[in-house]
Amino acid sequence: xxxxxxxxxxxxxxxxxxxxxxxxxxxxxxxxxxxxxxxxxxxxxxxxxxxxxxxxxxxxxxxxxxxxxxxxxxxxxxxxxxxxxxxxxxxxxxxxxxxxxxxxxxxxxxxxxxxxxxxxxxxxxxxxxxxxxxxxxxxxxxxxxxxxxxxxxxxxxxxxxxxxxxxxxxxxxxxxxxxxxxxxxxxxxxxxxxxxxxxxxxxxxxxxxxxxxxxxxxxxxxxxxxxxxxxxxxxxxxxxxxxxxxxxxxxxxxxxxxxxxxxxxxxxxxxxxxxxxxxxxxxxxxxxxxxxxxxxxxxxxxxxxxxxxxxxxxxxxxxxxxxxxxxxxxxxxxxxxxxxxxxxxxxxxxxxxxxxxxxxxxxxxxxxxxxxxxxxxxxxxxxxxxxxxxxxxxxxxxxxxxxxxxxxxxxxxxxxxxxxxxxxxxxxxxxxxxxxxxxxxxxxxxxxxxxxxxxxxxxxxxxxxxxxxxxxxxxxxxxxxxxxxxxxxxxxxxxxxxxxxxxxxxxxxxxxxxxxxxxxxxxxxxxxxxxxxxxxxxxxxxxxxxxxxxxxxxxxxxxxxxxxxxxxxxxxxxxxxxxxxxxxxxxxxxxx
Numbered sequence: 001x002x003x004x005x006x007x008x009x010x011x012x013x014x015x016x017x018x019x020x021x022x023x024x025x026x027x028x029x030x031x032x033x034x035x036x037x038x039x040x041x042x043x044x045x046x047x048x049x050x051x052x053x054x055x056x057x058x059x060x061x062x063x064x065x066x067x068x069x070x071x072x073x074x075x076x077x078x079x080x081x082x083x084x085x086x087x088x089x090x091x092x093x094x095x096x097x098x099x100x101x102x103x104x105x106x107x108x109x110x111x112x113x114x115x116x117x118x119x120x121x122x123x124x125x126x127x128x129x130x131x132x133x134x135x136x137x138x139x140x141x142x143x144x145x146x147x148x149x150x151x152x153x154x155x156x157x158x159x160x161x162x163x164x165x166x167x168x169x170x171x172x173x174x175x176x177x178x179x180x181x182x183x184x185x186x187x188x189x190x191x192x193x194x195x196x197x198x199x200x201x202x203x204x205x206x207x208x209x210x211x212x213x214x215x216x217x218x219x220x221x222x223x224x225x226x227x228x229x230x231x232x233x234x235x236x237x238x239x240x241x242x243x244x245x246x247x248x249x250x251x252x253x254x255x256x257x258x259x260x261x262x263x264x265x266x267x268x269x270x271x272x273x274x275x276x277x278x279x280x281x282x283x284x285x286x287x288x289x290x291x292x293x294x295x296x297x298x299x300x301x302x303x304x305x306x307x308x309x310x311x312x313x314x315x316x317x318x319x320x321x322x323x324x325x326x327x328x329x330x331x332x333x334x335x336x337x338x339x340x341x342x343x344x345x346x347x348x349x350x351x352x353x354x355x356x357x358x359x360x361x362x363x364x365x366x367x368x369x370x371x372x373x374x375x376x377x378x379x380x381x382x383x384x385x386x387x388x389x390x391x392x393x394x395x396x397x398x399x400x401x402x403x404x405x406x407x408x409x410x411x412x413x414x415x416x417x418x419x420x421x422x423x424x425x426x427x428x429x430x431x432x433x434x435x436x437x438x439x440x441x442x443x444x445x446x447x448x449x450x451x452x453x454x455x456x457x458x459x460x461x462x463x464x465x466x467x468x469x470x471x472x473x474x475x476x477x478x479x480x481x482x483x484x485x486x487x488x489x490x491x492x493x494x495x496x497x498x499x500x501x502x503x504x505x506x507x508x509x510x511x512x513x514x515x516x517x518x519x520x521x522x523x524x525x526x527x528x529x530x531x532x533x534x535x536x537x538x539x540x541x542x543x544x545x546x547x548x549x550x551x552x553x554x555x556x557x558x559x560x561x562x563x564x565x566x567x568x569x570x571x572x573x574x575x576x577x578x579x580x581x582x583x584x585x586x587x588x589x590x591x592x
Contacts, residue, residue, distance in 0.1 A: 068114055
């Protein structure tokens with residue numbers, strides 16, 4: 001007999017009745033039923049119920065052992081009586097009558113329970129992550145992650161992609177987020193950087209003649225944390241040669257759709273080809289470049305009915321050249337209580353309020369302060385434009401769309417959620433396309449890249465030389481699912497002359513570009529194929545499939561919101577000897 005087990009704790013079935021077995025695992029739960037002690041024994045594979053009688057050797061030991069102690073038992077598989085069968089458990093038709101038990105590891109008092117999975121503070125959960133990972137939901141999430149990655153790999157290879165590895169220690173890059181720097185011992189005063197993404201390397205692989213690349217790539221970005229972002233993360237990094245934007249879409253859509261359909265547990269997934277929405281249209285209709293299309297609400301510009309009308313605030317606002325009034329329809333929201341609730345929410349978001357009109361039976365032209373001032377004819381025009389009816393409402397935001405768009409998007413989300421219009425049980429994919437190549441930096445007032453500096457501008461060199469930079473679009477695209485950006489991508493700028501001109505527009509001279517990106521520029525001068533790619537985030541994909549809202553719930557050993565690993569006490573100080581070897585000295589900030 002094996003030293004520890006003949007079966008796992010999820011393997012035994014009714015057909016095993018009468019067998020002598022050996023199991024090992026953790027004590028998940030104990031129950032004392034009139035002399036008999038029942039123990040749920042847990043391992044990676046499942047639970048098996050054990051029965052200990054008072055005469056069983058080691059009975060006293062089992063009675064005193066804490067949950068999460070590790071034991072090995074020998075016993076006989078017996079069928080449960082019909083009334084004690086557990087239909088929710090794979091092993092629920094049988095139990096093991098224990099003949100012998102050995103304690104393999106006794107557990108101390110637990111800092112957090114494993115059974116029952118009650119909410120516990122993040123600090124305790126992350127400090128004792130090895131216990132947290134034993135909890136059923138989190139354990140299942142990490143197993144799901146492994147299966148999703150395996151499925152992605154198979155699907156990519158099935159489409160003719162090959163997996164290649166790129167360096168972890170590389171050069172610091174001036175674009176994007178802050179780099180994590182690694183001091184060089186051999187070259188004093190110089191630093192490696194951990195890759196924010198394998199961007200340049202995957203493009204160089206295309207220049208080197210490799211046609212279809214992918215990698216489950218670790219990436220590192222020193223940026224502020226939030227629920228769907230981590231300092232270190234993994235992405236499905238993809239690049240393809242001799243492709244257009246449509247070729248990239250056609251390659252990745254079956255992978256994304258297939259993975260989600262495989263693990264969606266029956267929830268509908270958007271069939272491909274996925275819908276495509278230009279960036280500017282997405283901002284106008286949804287107030288976001290990552291719209292949640294499970295929410296059916298579409299915002300509209302209703303400036304005309306308000307222009308020169310009786311509602312003075314909006315009428316005066318529209319005298320400005322950039323001003324507009326947008327409406328957020330609210331089907332089923334036609335009550336003063338709901339409208340007042342939304343108005344209070346807007347004030348909690350730092351807004352002066354949220355204007356509204358609602359339509360109710362027997363009241364011509366709508367109700368509310370705006371309707372009374374605007375008059376029935378204009379109010380009716382708004383209702384008709386939005387396709388609303390009695391029992392519905394509309395909310396309004398006004399001013400410069402550049403200023404209010406984000407809030408309008410939040411209001412759309414709030415209305416859809418509050419009215420129960422969002423279908424939670426589906427996965428809705430959409431491509432956001434035609435991102436602006438450049439944008440105005442609000443802090444400096446200068447032109448800057450809006451997305452990815454290595455993207456090909458639509459119109460290429462001619463557009464860069466002849467058009468207003470703020471009007472130039474790029475071959476850039478995002479995949480969005482249920483309001484989460486899963487990836488960014490682009491058709492790359494594979495021409496050195498076009499790249500130098502693009503960087504010139506944002507104020508970087510040829511010398512600066514050569515210094516920062518010389519390796520890639522030189523490669524382009526020796527024959528570069530048109531190429532493009534993208535990089536869906538593994539953590540966010542698994543987070544959505546697991547029904548979670550924080551990626552730490554699908555990462556085995558995540559950091560907290562302050563970027564600390566509480567389990568391993570990182571980051572931490574290092575000894576003077578190590579610092580001396582690296583030729584560096586900390587320059588700590590002065591205390592106030």
